[in-house]
Amino acid sequence: MNIRKLCYLATLMLSFHACIKDAPINPEADIETFRIDRQYLTGDVFIDQANARIVLSLTPEAFDSGVRPTITVSSGASVVPASGDSLKFNGTGTKQYVVTSANGANKKTYTIVVANLGVFAWDFEHWLVNDKDKYQYVVEIDSTIADTSESWSSGNPGVALSGVKKDPLEYPLRATTDAYHGKYAAELLTRGGTALSNLVGIKLFAGSLFLGVFDPTNAFVAPLKATQFGQPYLGKPSRFTGYYKYQPGEKYQDKAGNIIAGMKDSCSIYAVLYRGTVRLDATNINTSDRILARATIPDGGPRSAWTKFDVPFVELQSYTGNDKMMMAIVASSSKDGDTYKGAIGSRLVLDSVQIVPQ
Template identity: 55%
Template sequence: MKRLLLVSCLLLLLGSCIKDAPKNPEADITSFSIDPKQLTGDTFIDQANGKILLYLTKEAYEQGVVPTITVSKNAKIYPSSGEKINFNTTGQITYTVTAERPENKKNYVIQVINVGDWSFEFEKWGQNDNDKWEYPIEDDLSTVWSSGNEGVAISGVAKDPLAYPTRSTTDGYMGTRAAEMVTIKGTALSAFVGIYLYAGSLYIGNFNPSVVLTQPLAATEFGEPYVGLPGRFTGYYKYVPGANYQDENQNIIPGRTDECTIYAVLFEGTQRLNGTNILTSDRVVAKAVLNDGSMKSAFTKFDIPFVYRQGWTAQAGTKMMMAIVTSSSKEGDHYRGALGSRLVVDHLAVIPK
């Protein structure tokens, strides 16, 4: 009896010492899956801005889709996974995820990307709520352009649009605004990991912050779905290189002058290419590359034909993607260039055959 009482007392003491496990505070959508036959491009979850970007066929848009959604452990989502989304209804479609710790919630807005219009005037711009970097938006308020600004924000720049390498400018060719890219000095934090400059960049696609620290080139995900075949890539630009070209270790390279880069690439499939393979992948079928990246103090028009891969022919049903890439320093993806290099682009367009 004494032993039984002793064991009971020990169990009571242990029970009083064990606390309930803390509730999970995370409220994320971790996957958002739709029947691949209804997609023209892979779905992208923009965690930083609370958006889910959908690339749908015309039929899927008209008939609606039924997504399969997973969320953080023990979180709840409304509308629920498996509930049909209808896009022909008015109003914004928003998912709300409530964490196991119920005071934590996160909203995700569904955004269907328009794949039909490939002319860009850069008249409208949005601003990130937290870090204040700018990004172009289209007339239908969709966002197809990304930049390195989101990665630069991690390095601790001031929360001011002008502190970032990519932003809007009133110094455009036509209209009220254009896109400006400037190669800027890195921060104290970026220097700690060996990054001494950031080139301004603007490209069609998405920025993936989850890999930026381990695979910075893979963080730039290029491409949006494209219907048909392109014939020419046109637009206006001006460019002034910075005074002193430096390598990735801040060594000044005498006699070297910085260059800008502007090109468009057509490739097969629905998965985006990235900074490691955008010009070298065997999925690339056509390129339109500006070969002259030298100084142009006044706006200069370019009209570049797409050069198709020899022997390639379009197959019925093949899904295609298009990327447009621009940067104030041609080798800025390797942190080489000249501080102060400035590129302005305006009225870019992909003209179909």
């Protein structure tokens, strides 16, 4: 190779180098995995990225003694407390993890939420408001440790993505003082869709309340998979009880928004016990071969006064009650709301719900 060619090659390489810019430093600040030894879990860990929460289902022993999670974060990011540090729930330890991006420009704070495992009875007395989107959600208060836990979720986080006004009264689930017992009950209302939801064919949102978690990452891509039903349960249930009121809306509509003459809306309230720790969702909560027992109110028609339901669990498979299992409770102001059919204005009020053990 002569000198002229070498000079040409060197000039070309310098030109390429000048055109190549350094790759930007990663701006992401996410917890990607949060692992705990399975012997300390009664259900899978759920990372709610949209709301920056990590939901843990722990054995009583793990709750009492604490755990040491193994954490991975976005490339180059750091997390405080560090992966492997002790996480305690006795009021002395942190309940938040702060992730700082590799470029130092972004921070994200994750809150630890412990799903309640114990007595399956609720009066829906304690409600909080989501800071960002202003929807209400129900929590349980544990006075012995001055802490809150969450067992229930709803479709409210999904409705928040539809462009609804940031006001608790604009969402399908909210607290009401029209209670059977105590000060508050859960009010579920079927409401019309928004301009954004109409673009993807969602003409209404049924009010929903369920034991489990909502995964907003699936809310528009695969909405039926976003509602993940169930919390860890031990033993054998005998009966499903509670109190409700129901008033259907005036005009029943199909998925396309067409009014169906003569069709009446109805509510849905049921409980499902199933095997395993991977949650069922709206695509398989009624069909999965993991379902062990089920209890469903027989009639979802109008009830102007508080009405008690007390239905037995029907065993569909034999089981001992000692396996890892999940209990789902699902309530909706429109029975066919999962397929976006129902009547706008349908109202279900629910209170004093309980799973009675054998």
